[in-house]
Amino acid sequence: MADISSALRSTIPISLFNRGMAGKVFEDVRRQGAKVVMKNNSPECVLLSPEEYLRLIDEVNDAKLAALAAQRMQGFDPANAIPAEEVYRQNGITKAALDSMDEVEFE
Numbered sequence: 001m002a003d004i005s006s007a008l009r010s011t012i013p014i015s016l017f018n019r020g021m022a023g024k025v026f027e028d029v030r031r032q033g034a035k036v037v038m039k040n041n042s043p044e045c046v047l048l049s050p051e052e053y054l055r056l057i058d059e060v061n062d063a064k065l066a067a068l069a070a071q072r073m074q075g076f077d078p079a080n081a082i083p084a085e086e087v088y089r090q091n092g093i094t095k096a097a098l099d100s101m102d103e104v105e106f107e
Contacts, residue, residue, distance in 0.1 A: 014039045 012035050016025055025047070029035050033052040037044045048056070088094070 010034060011036045011038050011043075013037075014044060 010032065012025055012028075014037050016022070017037075025035060029047045030049050033049050035047045037047060088098075
């Protein structure tokens, strides 16, 4: 039942925009994260706050990267792997050069 009430609270009629209530709608979106705009009893569009939009985009990008990593790992053969030391040697990278570099932080 919570899902139904949540869905009802997140829908708004498009007529609110015609009545000059866009400011209230946008404030609700900022507070609640999303609203589904209904037109003729059908969903017309979804309004998202910028923060929610960016969160969803990050989630989609993370999923794409995870799928790509999984796909690449299917074809991974440890026998064909090149040790890091060999890559450094082939590219003229020394331990001193690596030690002098700033730390890189990965998320």
